[in-house]
Amino acid sequence: MSHKTIVLTGCTRGLGRALLHAWDSMGHTVFGCGRNAEKVEALRAQVGDRHRISAVDIADEAQVKNWSEAVIDAAGSPDFLVNNAAVVHRPAPFWETPQEEIDKLFHVNVLGTSRVLKAFLPGMIQRGTGMIVNLSSGAGRSGIGGLAAYASTKWAIEGLSKSVAEELPKGIGIVPLSPGMVDTDMLRFCYGTTAGNYRNPRLWAQAAAAYILSLTPEHNGRSVSTP
Numbered sequence: 199m200s201h202k203t204i205v206l207t208g209c210t211r212g213l214g215r216a217l218l219h220a221w222d223s224m225g226h227t228v229f230g231c232g233r234n235a236e237k238v239e240a241l242r243a244q245v246g247d248r249h250r251i252s253a254v255d256i257a258d259e260a261q262v263k264n265w266s267e268a269v270i271d272a273a274g275s276p277d278f279l280v281n282n283a284a285v286v287h288r289p290a291p292f293w294e295t296p297q298e299e300i301d302k303l304f305h306v307n308v309l310g311t312s313r314v315l316k317a318f319l320p321g322m323i324q325r326g327t328g329m330i331v332n333l334s335s336g337a338g339r340s341g342i343g344g345l346a347a348y349a350s351t352k353w354a355i356e357g358l359s360k361s362v363a364e365e366l367p368k369g370i371g372i373v374p375l376s377p378g379m380v381d382t383d384m385l386r387f388c389y390g391t392t393a394g395n396y397r398n399p400r401l402w403a404q405a406a407a408a409y410i411l412s413l414t415p416e417h418n419g420r421s422v423s424t425p
């Protein structure tokens with residue numbers, strides 16, 4: 199496969215970090231971000247100079263603008279934009295989930311993802327090629343008691359992706375992608391120690407990294423899942 203430039207949000211932990219390492223070993227270049235500056239520094243020290251990892255909060259309009267402009271200045275519009283960063287809330291009935299947590303979830307998962315999409319999409323359209331992959335969830339395709347607010351944000355990601363898909367010119371595609379259940383901080387936060395029964399992120403990424411790069415505009419608007 200030819201060299202790809204990939205913008206990846208939320209690459210400091212979990213699925214994002216596993217994807218970064220997998221794409222590194224495949225020879226691709228990642229422009230990644232995470233909120234936590236210390237984790238970003240540690241990751242920079244681990245991965246080679248080929249990648250550029252930045253501290254960016256996707257919920258912050260100015261940070262997303264500065265970051266996207268710097269990425270586009272350095273490398274042009276990416277081949278792939280992978281909107282992976284998201285947060286979850288502690289499982290509870292919806293009426294007992296604090297409103298601040300619900301607000302935060304929508305700010306990051308829906309509005310943050312939308313900001314990143316709006317920051318990169320015009321350049322990708324101008325370039326005429328590219329794929330956008332928005333991390334969804336099984337929780338974005340059916341109801342999930344205890345995680346109603348999180349599930350609502352993932353249904354929003356499915357709806358946003360499928361609607362934008364109808365607006366895109368030929369040559370560009372956008373899909374919502376469900377990763378299955380993988381043992382990350384997010385899953386442990388939700389389900390505690392039982393997360394040990396789920397897939398290892400490194401093994402998940404071995405298949406998922408190649409699968410994501412196999413997506414083409416022919417998949418535009420489809421709900422897809424990693425193998």
Ligand SMILES: NC(=O)c1ccc[n+]([C@@H]2O[C@H](COP(=O)([O-])OP(=O)(O)OC[C@H]3O[C@@H](n4cnc5c(N)ncnc54)[C@H](OP(=O)(O)O)[C@@H]3O)[C@@H](O)[C@H]2O)c1
Pocket residue numbers: 207208209210211212213214215231232233234235237254255256257281282283284285306310333334335336376377378379380381382383384385
């Ligand atoms: N794990 C699963 O089984 C599973 C299942 C279904 C869907 N998903 C989806 O897969 C994606 C990755 O999940 P995960 O399990 O890897 O989660 P995770 O372990 O909690 O990692 C989340 C990543 O997102 C970053 N992030 C969070 N908020 C951010 C913000 N405002 N700005 C920038 N970066 C931010 C975190 O960076 P910092 O450390 O710097 O905050 C971290 O790198 C999410 O979209 C999730 O909804 C996961």
